Every structure is written in structure tokens, then in C-alpha cells.
Amino acid sequence: MMFSTKAEYGVRVMVELARRAGESADGAGHVVPLAEIAEHDGMPLAYLEHLVARLRKAGLIDSRRGSRGGYMLARPAEQITAAEIVEALEGSIAPIECISQSPDGAIVCSRESDPGHICPTKLLWTKVRFAIVGALQGTTLADLVPSPVTA
């Protein structure tokens, strides 16, 4: 299996935030308590709190504490990609353990630690990774909101 429910729940939360932001007259500043989203989608609130914390640290959402507090998107839905959400929750995207992306952007295979010893399967996993990242980067929150903003 691939992405855990972290990614699933996280994207759902983000979509819900985007949907509610679109509902309100002024798109900005629509604060939604997490409990509402948890109930709406049938997800465990206490667990969502963990995920939302990561989304906040990644700068994807803002929060307001206290009574009438809650969460809101940090940016317009069109400017938030699924890749950012998934990466914030699951960590760096890699199709398989031995493949990762080094700081300079290159794809690295841990089986190639011996110099000169190339990994014949690296090409495959690199292609798969590229395909996944492409699909995630090519999808924004706005693409996923049920009733698109009629603006």
C-alpha cells in the first residue's frame, strides 16, 4: 500500500476548508472549528488534531485559538497543491524505501552506496516517483472542491 490515512484525512480536511472558504461571501478569514469537519466527514477529532498540526507547521493553514476559533487556508485554494499537503503529512514522497530525493534535488538510491555499483531498478522507481509527484503537483485544492467557486 502507499499513502496512509494521514494523507487521506489531511486532504479531506483541506478540501473541506477550501469548500467553506468558498461558501462565505468574503473568501478570506472563514474560520472553521476542527470538530465540525471531523463530524462532517466522520473522522476522529483527536487524530485529526495531529495531522492539522503538521499542516500548520508546513504553512498550509492558519489557526485562531479560543472560542470561535478554528482553522482556515493560509492561501487561496488555487495556490495549494496536493503535493504540498501529502508531503507535509507523509514526509518526502518516495515510491520505495531505497529511493529518496537528496537536498540538491537528485534522486538517490541507497543501494548504490558502493560507487560504480549501479542499481538496475533505479530507473523504474525514478519514473514512478516522477509520475506520482507530477499528478500531485498538477492538482490543486480548487480542483477538488465539490461545487467550484462561481466567480
Next chain:
Amino acid sequence: MMFSTKAEYGVRVMVELARRAGESADGAGHVVPLAEIAEHDGMPLAYLEHLVARLRKAGLIDSRRGSRGGYMLARPAEQITAAEIVEALEGSIAPIECISQSPDGAIVCSRESDPGHICPTKLLWTKVRFAIVGALQGTTLADLVPSPVTA
């Protein structure tokens, strides 16, 4: 993370079988004992046996028992895709638990069990699945063999 070492090891075994088949003068019938591959790639033999059993049941490799026995590709390397290998080992390819492919080929989201209740994130996971499957189906064993058959 996404694919387990099952997929990784399995692909490596298949690549090794393809490589050895290409080495021998007559491409067909080159039987390789599993222990040789295990040692060559530094993978645990006993564990590989489990994976290889799946590959055989999926019809991707043939086996010969007894002394001087071993495994060989059931088809030419150009006709075996990475998708087949991964699917044989990991089961049906799905980026996330709630998404699966029904027998008739349609993509199904388990969260949509209530009719009329659509899942806003289904589009995303469908795209990701499509991208993964495309990358896997677009790669054959022949693409992965280190020194291509000079024929």
C-alpha cells in the same frame, strides 16, 4: 511510504533473470538457481522464496525442480511489464486504502458507499493511481537490464 521491499526484491530478481537469459547464447531456457541471485544481490534467500512463489503463480516465471534446477522468465523480457511484477507481489495497485479497482475496471472509493455521497478526493487518488500504473506499465524488464541485449 508506498511499495514494500517485496516489490523491490521482486523486480531485482526478475531483472537478474532477464540479464542472465540475455547472456546465454540461446536466450531461452537459461535456468538460474535462486541462491545465486540471492547472493549476487545480497537478499535473504528464504525470503525470496516466498516472493518467487507469487511470481510463479502469476505466470511470470517458470521453474525447474531438482538438481541443476532454478527459475527462468516465462516470457521474453520485452513482454513483461513492471506493472505485472508489482501487482503479483503487492496485490492490486492502489495509492490509498479507500481506492480500489472493481472487476469491471472502474475505480471505486469505499467512502462512496452511500449512493449520492460523492468523495471530493476521489479525483486526486484516481489521477495518482493512473500515473503510477502508467509508469509501471510503460516499463518492461528489457528496459531495466543493465547491458542491453546486443542483437
Next chain:
DNA sequence: TGATAACCTAGCTGTCAGGTAGGTATTCAG
């Protein structure tokens, strides 16, 4: 001042990847 809700830390529990162990069946070499 009390209710609301974000935020934090700790822990629990079942599942499963990853691997081991030990056997049986089959085939070849000599």
C-alpha cells in the same frame, strides 16, 4: 467567568512487513 477550541505530550494496541526455521518433493550426476 465560563465555555470553546487550539495545542501539546504521552501512551496504547493490533497489524503486518520482513525474515527464520525446518521440513518434503523432485531431479540430476556419478
Next chain:
DNA sequence: CTGAATACCTACCTGACAGCTAGGTTATCA
């Protein structure tokens, strides 16, 4: 015919971790 090689089968073990719960503390509003 015998022994070595190798596929094939079933059962089991073990640590890690996803997924979730619990119980607090802090900030904000009515």
C-alpha cells in the same frame, strides 16, 4: 541407486508503526 542440489511448502517469530485515545494546558470570545 544414492546423494546432492534445488524447488516448494507451512508455520512461526519479532519489531515497528499506523491509527487512535487520553488528559492535560493555553488562548480567546460572549
